[in-house]
Amino acid sequence: MKKLLIILSLGLLAGSAFAQPRFAPKLPEYQFTTVKENAITPVKNQNSSGTCWSYSTIGFFESEVIRLCKISDPAKYPDLSEFFVVSHSYYDRAVKFVRLDGNLTFGAGSEADDVLDVIRDYGIVPNEVMTGMNYGTELPVQGELDAVLKAMVQAVVKNPNRTLTTAWKRAVQAVLDEYLGKCPEKFVVDGKEYTPQSYRDALKINPADYVTLTSFTHHPFYTKFAIEVEDNWRWDESYNVPIDEFMNVIDIALNTGYTVAWGADVSHPGFTRDGLAIFLDTKAMAAAAGSDQEHWVGKEEGKPAPITVVETEATQELRQIHFDNKTLTDDHGMQIYGIAKDQDGKKYYMVKNSWGEAGKYKGLWYATENFVKGQSLDIMVHKDVLPKDLKAKLGIK
Numbered sequence: 001m002k003k004l005l006i007i008l009s010l011g012l013l014a015g016s017a018f019a020q021p022r023f024a025p026k027l028p029e030y031q032f033t034t035v036k037e038n039a040i041t042p043v044k045n046q047n048s049s050g051t052c053w054s055y056s057t058i059g060f061f062e063s064e065v066i067r068l069c070k071i072s073d074p075a076k077y078p079d080l081s082e083f084f085v086v087s088h089s090y091y092d093r094a095v096k097f098v099r100l101d102g103n104l105t106f107g108a109g110s111e112a113d114d115v116l117d118v119i120r121d122y123g124i125v126p127n128e129v130m131t132g133m134n135y136g137t138e139l140p141v142q143g144e145l146d147a148v149l150k151a152m153v154q155a156v157v158k159n160p161n162r163t164l165t166t167a168w169k170r171a172v173q174a175v176l177d178e179y180l181g182k183c184p185e186k187f188v189v190d191g192k193e194y195t196p197q198s199y200r201d202a203l204k205i206n207p208a209d210y211v212t213l214t215s216f217t218h219h220p221f222y223t224k225f226a227i228e229v230e231d232n233w234r235w236d237e238s239y240n241v242p243i244d245e246f247m248n249v250i251d252i253a254l255n256t257g258y259t260v261a262w263g264a265d266v267s268h269p270g271f272t273r274d275g276l277a278i279f280l281d282t283k284a285m286a287a288a289a290g291s292d293q294e295h296w297v298g299k300e301e302g303k304p305a306p307i308t309v310v311e312t313e314a315t316q317e318l319r320q321i322h323f324d325n326k327t328l329t330d331d332h333g334m335q336i337y338g339i340a341k342d343q344d345g346k347k348y349y350m351v352k353n354s355w356g357e358a359g360k361y362k363g364l365w366y367a368t369e370n371f372v373k374g375q376s377l378d379i380m381v382h383k384d385v386l387p388k389d390l391k392a393k394l395g396i397k
Contacts, residue, residue: 027276028307030342032366037338037350038259039066041077043363045356047139050108050146053231053263054082054089055354056333057115060261060380061124061205063337067257068204078203083132083140084125084196087180088118093233094153094172098164102157105230106150108142111330112261112380113212113236120207123196125184134181145179211386211396214238214378215246217320222393227378229330238378239394243316247373250336250349253385260336261380262351265328268375270311275359277351277367279374284310314374322374330377340366 041062046055058080065078089110097104132140149172156168186195194202219225224237253260270280288308322328338350349372351365383396
């Protein structure tokens with residue numbers, strides 16, 4: 001999920017290189033009232049790493065542990081290791097990259113199903129036994145690690161000996177161990193010894209209970225397919241459902257005490273860096289604002305220009321157009337955990353991000369229904385939130 005960083009960089013360059021004014025939507029001051037809020041763990045900071053997929057999905061599973069184990073005391077909320085997952089993911093990806101002779105993307109980006117696969121195959125550990133910070137910084141800075149690993153696997157793919165050695169996999173693992181720390185085989189929590197697998201089981205996480213949904217028309221509804229994005233390097237399959245049913249699943253989950261792991265495109269101008277996600281129709285807003293001078297100083301001296309927020313209507317057809325045009329892809333992973341309304345009674349989803357306490361709401365975002373409907377790539381949920389008729393259509397028991 002590196003596209004966001006590229007877009008931000010290009011935006012900064014464009015701003016410094018050209019003096020021509022452009023329409024920059026002004027938004028009103030919002031006041032939000034919580035309608036439904038489910039338990040989440042504290043906001044974390046992925047910093048300079050492309051690991052939002054791990055942070056968001058680990059946050060989702062932390063909320064699942066709170067729910068499954070009926071933990072009411074926030075002091076006892078779980079803190080699971082994102083980089084235990086990242087380490088295993090990178091190793092598995094290196095093996096697949098070499099098997100495919102380098103015909104696979106290799107980088108930090110991935111998606112929620114990758115976390116589920118790691119938890120299923122390897123288990124999970126507390127953050128305190130594997131922080132992933134083994135290279136001298138307080139927050140993740142993974143550019144060097146990414147470059148070193150990529151160079152290694154690219155060298156292996158060239159196969160200079162004409163037969164691969166028995167050493168290269170150990171070399172990849174050694175690099176991961178040095179940067180992220182070794183994945184523990186055993187550890188102690190509250191006086192009891194666990195393995196990663198037994199700890200997963202003690203937390204009541206059953207990987208078979210989780211499903212991923214998407215919504216596109218280039219595959220039949222109520223079937224499964226591997227979403228065609230580079231971060232889906234494991235080729236995990238998602239259930240394809242109509243967008244209205246997709247949105248209904250989110251609402252059922254939130255209203256019945258569950259949270260949602262959310263993969264979305266946040267390069268849209270309505271995803272602000274101050275805690276809002278609105279599916280803005282910038283052309284309509286520019287027209288409503290009048291001239292550029294009126295936009296900034298008002299039509300009458302001393303009077304601010306009125307702020308008109310116009311959203312694009314998110315439809316199934318528009319989603320497909322954006323996906324096919326590469327303007328809807330897997331930029332970012334987050335966690336949806338609640339529902340709120342603004343001062344006008346409009347509905348928003350409450351979202352936990354992984355950029356530290358950024359923005360007006362200290363790391364939390366408020367996303368409109370239209371934004372989630374229009375910009376979602378996929379969601380992961382517990383299968384129990386699916387309506388019975390949808391389960392039947394998908395063949396899920």
